[in-house]
Amino acid sequence: MKIGIVGTGYVGLVSGVCFAEMGNDVWCVDVNDAKVADLRRGHMPIYEPDLEVLLHRNLRERRLRFTTSLNEALENSEIIFLALPTPPNADGEADLSYVLEVAADIGIWLGAHPEAVYRIVVNKSTVPVGTADQVQAVLAEQGARPGVNFDVVSNPEFLREGAAVDDFMKPERIVLGTSSPRAGDIMKRLYEPFVRQGNPILIMDERSAEVTKYAANAFLAARISFMNEVANLCDRVGANVDKVRIGVGSDRRIGRHFLYAGIGFGGSCFPKDVQALLRTARREGYDFKILQAVLEVNKKQRMRLVHQVRSHFGGNLRGKRAAVWGLAFKANTDDVRESPAHAVIRGLLESEVQVTAFDPEAMTTSQAVLGESITYAKNAYEALSGVDMLLICTEWPEFRRPDFQRIRGLMRQPLIFDGRNLYNTQRMEERGFEYYSIGRPGSIRDEPFLTQ
Numbered sequence: 001m002k003i004g005i006v007g008t009g010y011v012g013l014v015s016g017v018c019f020a021e022m023g024n025d026v027w028c029v030d031v032n033d034a035k036v037a038d039l040r041r042g043h044m045p046i047y048e049p050d051l052e053v054l055l056h057r058n059l060r061e062r063r064l065r066f067t068t069s070l071n072e073a074l075e076n077s078e079i080i081f082l083a084l085p086t087p088p089n090a091d092g093e094a095d096l097s098y099v100l101e102v103a104a105d106i107g108i109w110l111g112a113h114p115e116a117v118y119r120i121v122v123n124k125s126t127v128p129v130g131t132a133d134q135v136q137a138v139l140a141e142q143g144a145r146p147g148v149n150f151d152v153v154s155n156p157e158f159l160r161e162g163a164a165v166d167d168f169m170k171p172e173r174i175v176l177g178t179s180s181p182r183a184g185d186i187m188k189r190l191y192e193p194f195v196r197q198g199n200p201i202l203i204m205d206e207r208s209a210e211v212t213k214y215a216a217n218a219f220l221a222a223r224i225s226f227m228n229e230v231a232n233l234c235d236r237v238g239a240n241v242d243k244v245r246i247g248v249g250s251d252r253r254i255g256r257h258f259l260y261a262g263i264g265f266g267g268s269c270f271p272k273d274v275q276a277l278l279r280t281a282r283r284e285g286y287d288f289k290i291l292q293a294v295l296e297v298n299k300k301q302r303m304r305l306v307h308q309v310r311s312h313f314g315g316n317l318r319g320k321r322a323a324v325w326g327l328a329f330k331a332n333t334d335d336v337r338e339s340p341a342h343a344v345i346r347g348l349l350e351s352e353v354q355v356t357a358f359d360p361e362a363m364t365t366s367q368a369v370l371g372e373s374i375t376y377a378k379n380a381y382e383a384l385s386g387v388d389m390l391l392i393c394t395e396w397p398e399f400r401r402p403d404f405q406r407i408r409g410l411m412r413q414p415l416i417f418d419g420r421n422l423y424n425t426q427r428m429e430e431r432g433f434e435y436y437s438i439g440r441p442g443s444i445r446d447e448p449f450l451t452q
């Protein structure tokens with residue numbers, strides 16, 4: 001099939017490459033000239049496991065093309081995906097300007113070709129309920145005829161950064177929101193090769209599809225905040241959240257995923273999507289209490305490690321030196337949008353701690369945000385030289401089994417604050433470390449935090 005993807009970021013690039021890998025002809029459009037030029041040469045703009053190999057193969061096979069011209073993609077595609085940013089505006093609502101501006105441009109092109117063509121315009125961006133209707137109205141305003149030369153489909157994306165290729169190639173479900181049987185059939189044909197194992201393609205109305213995406217993300221975020229609350233209670237009552245997690249997650253009604261306590265959720269999706277759903281509810285006069293709590297818990301949890309550090313040093317941190325392992329919002333990505341690690345670093349800097357950080361992939365993306373406020377180390381061990389403490393903020397595999405003797409030799413004192421619960425608390429004691437984690441024996445109860 002012939003496909004256009006507008007927006008070549010984490011979602012658009014993965015979608016484009018994976019559709020091409022399935023044998024489709026794909027045109028990817030982006031306004032960023034440098035990114036398009038890089039991609040044409042096979043240079044990856046992001047770190048995402050397994051994506052580069054597929055990018056190269058599909059460029060070579062000429063199934064995948066990159067352009068800055070929307071019209072070029074429109075001429076060559078029957079299905080146009082919008083994988084554009086929907087960042088929060090000042091009120092926390094999703095900013096739809098990227099989506100609606102591109103929709104208007106598509107409408108102009110369709111308006112100029114009223115009879116000859118039929119295109120499906122697909123919202124893959126995460127968008128508030130009612131956006132498919134808005135996109136349809138914008139297209140129609142420009143002279144395009146709904147049902148005749150276009151239909152709009154809402155097709156939210158559920159991929160996880162760090163496992164995006166696998167998630168896209170083997171999705172647990174495909175959600176298609178459309179009231180057009182013609183568009184629904186074509187979209188179903190497009191996705192059938194991805195669900196050969198029998199995972200469902202769910203066709204529903206546009207609004208249900210839009211709510212499904214937000215509800216899924218909000219629910220996952222709620223699990224994390226819930227477990228963080230459980231962890232903080234464990235600290236108070238002398239329980240171990242790791243044991244509680246396994247005990248709770250063994251119940252099939254609950255399941256094992258998304259029950260890890262830590263320093264809160266981040267990334268480009270959960271914080272903005274929970275916020276946007278809350279705003280939608282408020283606009284409709286509905287007080288969605290759980291969502292407010294999910295965000296409040298997360299905000300506090302991001303400072304949990306910093307409060308532990310302050311408590312340990314009796315509040316006086318000026319001139320202390322800290323190493324931070326992990327800058328990405330989670331492992332296996334270079335994405336630092338809303339990264340809890342950055343929040344921790346900002347907290348440390350406010351307390352006049354000097355920070356040296358290392359991340360296997362997110363150094364460049366972090367430098368673009370944090371600039372020269374911290375020092376960047378070439379590897380995990382270099383970051384440790386002469387520091388008073390190590391803080392672990394991202395669960396990268398290489399941090400899981402480090403050389404503890406080497407760590408001890410490099411640090412001024414063997415002191416670790418672990419925001420990801422990577423190590424066994426008892427073994428850390430045997431290794432001679434003062435070791436604090438989240439919701440496990442030895443954690444600081446952290447009065448200033450709990451009384452906030």
Ligand SMILES: NC(=O)c1ccc[n+]([C@@H]2O[C@H](COP(=O)([O-])OP(=O)(O)OC[C@H]3O[C@@H](n4cnc5c(N)ncnc54)[C@H](O)[C@@H]3O)[C@@H](O)[C@H]2O)c1
Nearest residue numbers: 007008009010011030031032083084085086125126157161
């Ligand atoms: N990142 C994720 O894990 C994820 C998962 C599911 C859904 N989503 C949703 O998908 C959407 C895109 O997210 P992302 O993380 O890929 O964003 P991103 O910021 O990584 O990428 C967006 C891309 O769009 C390009 N762009 C902006 N304006 C454009 C225009 N007018 N024409 C062409 N290109 C334009 C930008 O240059 C950028 O390359 C968002 O709504 C997001 O919430 C993201």
